[in-house]
Amino acid sequence: MAPRYADVVIVSAFIIIQLSALSLLPFFPQQAQAFEDPGDPGNSVLYVSLFIFVSASILAVIALRMMFVLRLIMVSAMVAGASMTFALLIHIIITPAWLVLLSSLCMSVTLVVATMFTKDRRLMAITAGVLSVGAIVILGASLGPVPVLLLLAALSLYDYWAVRRTGHMQTIADGMAEAELPLLFRHVDDEGGETSIGLGDVVLPGILAASAMYHISPVNGTLPGSNVILALTIVLGGAAGLMLLLMRLDEKPAPGLPWINGGAILALAISYPLLFLL
Numbered sequence: 534m535a536p537r538y539a540d541v542v543i544v545s546a547f548i549i550i551q552l553s554a555l556s557l558l559p560f561f562p563q564q565a566q567a568f569e570d571p572g573d574p575g576n577s578v579l580y581v582s583l584f585i586f587v588s589a590s591i592l593a594v595i596a597l598r599m600m601f602v603l604r605l606i607m608v609s610a611m612v613a614g615a616s617m618t619f620a621l622l623i624h625i626i627i628t629p630a631w632l633v634l635l636s637s638l639c640m641s642v643t644l645v646v647a648t649m650f651t652k653d654r655r656l657m658a659i660t661a662g663v664l665s666v667g668a669i670v671i672l673g674a675s676l677g678p679v680p681v682l683l684l685l686a687a688l689s690l691y692d693y694w695a696v697r698r699t700g701h702m703q704t705i706a707d708g709m710a711e712a713e714l715p716l717l718f719r720h721v722d723d724e725g726g727e728t729s730i731g732l733g734d735v736v737l738p739g740i741l742a743a744s745a746m747y748h749i750s751p752v753n754g755t756l757p758g759s760n761v762i763l764a765l766t767i768v769l770g771g772a773a774g775l776m777l778l779l780m781r782l783d784e785k786p787a788p789g790l791p792w793i794n795g796g797a798i799l800a801l802a803i804s805y806p807l808l809f810l811l
Contacts (some may be wrong), residue, residue, distance in 0.1 A: 539728035540779040542720040544772050547730075550662050551739040551768045554669035555761075557621050558743055567675035571748060576676055577683040584688065592701055595708035604712050608645060611664060611715070615641035618667030648715050657715035661732060664715075668736045673743020678801075681744045685737055685794040692733075692790035702788075706731065728779060734789045738771030738797035745801065752809070759808045763801070770800020 536544075568576045594603045619637035627633050644663065648656040676684070695702035709716050719729040746764035751757060774796020778789055 536776060536780050537728065539720045540776065543718055543728045543730060543779065544776050546658070546662070546718055546720075547735055547775055548768060548772050550665045550735055551669065551742055551771070553662075554666045554673070554739055554743055555746055555764055555768070557666065557670050558674065558747055560621060560625050561670055561674045561747070562624070563674075565671070565674075567671060571675055571744075572677035572679060574680050574683055577680040577687065580676075580684055581687050581691070585691070588695075588701070588705060591705055591708065595704060600708075600712050603708065604649075604714065607709075607712070607714050607716070608649060611645050611660065612638075612641050614664045614667055615644055615660065617671060618663045621667065621670055649713075652713055654719070658718060660715040661718055665732055665735045665739070668732075669739035669743050672736075672740045674747045676740065676744055677748050678741070678744050681741050682798065682801075685741060685790075685798060688733070688737060689788075689790040689794045692788040696788040730775070730789055734775070734793050737790060738767065738774075738793050741794075741797050741801065742767040742771070745805075749805075749809070755809055763804055763808055766800045766804040767797045771797035773800075 570576075591603065594600075594606075616634075616637045619640045620633050623636050624633045627636065641663075644656075644660055647653075648660045673681075692702065706717070716732050717729050718732075718735065719727060721727045742764040745767060746760050749760045749763060751759045756762065771793050774792040774794070775789070777796070778787065778792035781787075
């Protein structure tokens with residue numbers, strides 16, 4: 534099955550977001566890392582536990598039809614997430630911490646409020662992109678490659694179970710769509726064909742690319758910028774997995790992470806020995 538125009542748009546957005554995150558990564562302040570020891574595999578356990586807790590909480594809120602509470606929680610999280618992304622940009626040109634914080638908060642509140650009030654599809658895509666870029670940079674710099682690989686493997690298995698076995702991931706996606714939250718990347722073409730993926734489908738493989746670029750340094754005998762080449766290869770691997778997923782989609786919901794994360798991990802497995810071991 535040939536890819537639809539909507540599929541190409543989504544894959545292009547996937548690549549642009551990850552490249553944007555990688556371009557910001559060199560400016561990330563090391564003291565802002567989320568974990569004290571980026572190489573500790575226990576960080577992955579903590580993150581997976583938090584992910585499951587948040588998923589269960591969202592399911593409970595949706596089951597109780599407390600959509601206002603869901604919007605309030607998610608809008609607050611979006612403002613915080615967008616603020617971190619804007620702070621990464623602003624601190625490149627502004628040094629006082631208080632001014633960086635104030636400016637980034639004003640920008641994030643403006644973006645999120647405008648998005649929620651207008652429901653404009655382009656603004657929703659921009660907001661989702663801003664959130665994704667910040668998450669990729671912060672988590673990629675805060676987690677070493679091994680913890681990230683464990684995280685991607687665990688969440689790929691969880692995604693398969695949550696979509697194919699219990700179906701509760703679709704319930705969460707439907708609840709987010711009903712609340713009109715910008716947590717999906719969607720494109721509808723002129724023929725009515727629609728393609729959509731969640732933020733996690735973009736962020737998680739991006740974390741692997743960012744972690745490889747940030748934590749794996751070129752050594753004697755390797756190509757200059759080999760860590761950047763490695764990261765770009767991972768991005769392309771994730772994009773290839775996403776395209777294969779979209780081309781194979783039928784009417785039933787499909788778990789995306791096994792395909793997308795799998796493509797990113799396969800790209801790492803192939804390119805790392807070529808760049809660093811041969």
